[in-house]
Amino acid sequence: MRGRSARAASRRGSAVPVAAAASVPPSAVTGTATGTWLTRGKDGRLTAYAPAAGGLLRWTETRPGGPGWSGPDVVEVAGLTHLAVVQGADTYVHFLGRRERRRVNGAVEVDVVHAIQYQSGRPVTEWRSLGNPHREPDKARRFGAPSGAVASDGTVYVFAPNAGGGLMMRREGKGGRWEPWADLRGADVRDGLTAAATSDGRIEVFAPAEGAALHWFQSGPAALPQRSHDVRPAPRAGSVAALETAPGRLTYFWTDAAGTGLVCHRPGGWSVPLGGTPGEGANAVLRTALDGYDCTVIAHRGASGTVQVGVCATEAESSGLWWTDTGLACAGDPALAHDGRARVVVAAFDPGGTLRVARQTPEPGLVLGDWAPV
Structure with missing residues (x-):
């Protein structure tokens, strides 16, 4: 499935140019990404990523084990308020962002965007919008920061808190087509949730909430995640x-x-x-x-x-x-x-x-x- 999805992604759009940015000052870094922001590619080289004004910065080892690095390179994407980096067992690196764009009428549109880097130091695919499950503008603006995981079969899962404090999920289906957003429910879910994949093909989610952590798990590969018991003590969001x-x-x-x-x-x-x-x-x-x-x-x-x-x-x-x-x-x-x-x-x-x-x-x-x- 992963190979089919990769080819489908290649057909859907061209790669986003990656520009050398030797003149970018360190102060351009605006924070750290969530998830796995230091990754190792199939060729053994490490790559580090950081959000920056107008997109993200990327540093790549010049050879496995270093010590030399190239970069920072700039990957342009406007309007990101949050960046998560997720890597699958196939070593592909997935970028999930929460994006805000202001329309000519002054309204702010919020959506989740996704892009992929298939090899160390290579261009990033076109950023694709995964939308927003809320149709009402006020709720759409309160849609939370995404997190994700890649199952062992290459399926990409994206999770985010909705405006009502529940958990939403969208995942890549067969042939690279994305399924609609699914409401996994829950209450008081906050930004800073964590999704993880297991070697037996399942995905689990651990989300901070009021007074506890909420836990979802799959009973088997590709199953719809279901709520487990709440866990205490409550975690600090994002930790x-x-x-x-x-x-x-x-x-x-x-x-x-x-x-x-x-x-x-x-x-x-x-x-x-x-x-x-x-x-x-x-x-x-x-x-x-x-x-x-x-x-x-x-x-x-x-x-x-x-x-x-x-x-x-x-x-x-x-x-x-x-x-x-x-x-x-x-x-x-x-x-x-x-x-x-x-x-x-x-x-x-x-x-x-x-x-x-x-x-x-x-x-x-x-x-x-x-x-x-x-």
Whole structure:
């Protein structure tokens, strides 16, 4: 299916030009994207993305494992108020944006837009509108920020809060045709939800709400997601990260809205407090092998404003996390990925808007090298 969809997308429209932008100052970065904004392509090269005035910026490694990078390149798309980056198992990178456009009569039109990058450093497809499920102008303006996931068969799922606090879903059907928006219901759903795919072909959604997190899951591949039990304590909006910690099983990590630190949860079990001192923003998670042990790495912007990295045994979080303050003051949320040499890489933007990366060194455990500007 994925190959058919890719060819169909190619026929539907030309790629959006990607312009070299060596003169773009770091201050052009307007924030960090949600989702996986540091990705590894099929060729092993890392790419970083950030929203900017008039579109998004892109930096790409010149060879797998670095240390050189090209960019920033500019991908133009006007009116984005939110950008989510989602990568599938096929390594295609999907961009989901919430777009606002002002009409000649002064009205503001809101829709969700989607584009794809098939290969590292290559052009991005034409941005395609996925519309807005609300017909009434007032409700349409209150449609929320999208998040998404790509199932193992290549199907793209898009989720967003509607004006009434419920959850809406739109997904790509056979042959690249998109199904209509579906109302998955719910109440008090807020921006900052997280969608994730499992290796057995399913999609799950974890959404912040008033006093709890709402959870949707698929009973099987392609099934309509259904509500599960609400989860407590409530997450801080935008802080939830999901990681497949066993085949078909996701573990969720988030920052407790009450300020008690990190929490993790696996559906069917109890939420486990992990402590720590996370600040505002998202948690990034990555599963990796350290000294022969299956480990989970967590990175976030701490309460002090610096990037903090924690490590624990996978699915043994209650045994404790070992934290390191990297000392880098950051703006926005850090990201985690494996580079082309299988090293853990942490990326973040410093307060001046410069992209910086730190890579795992060959020492025992997880030891990061110095932060290098890109």
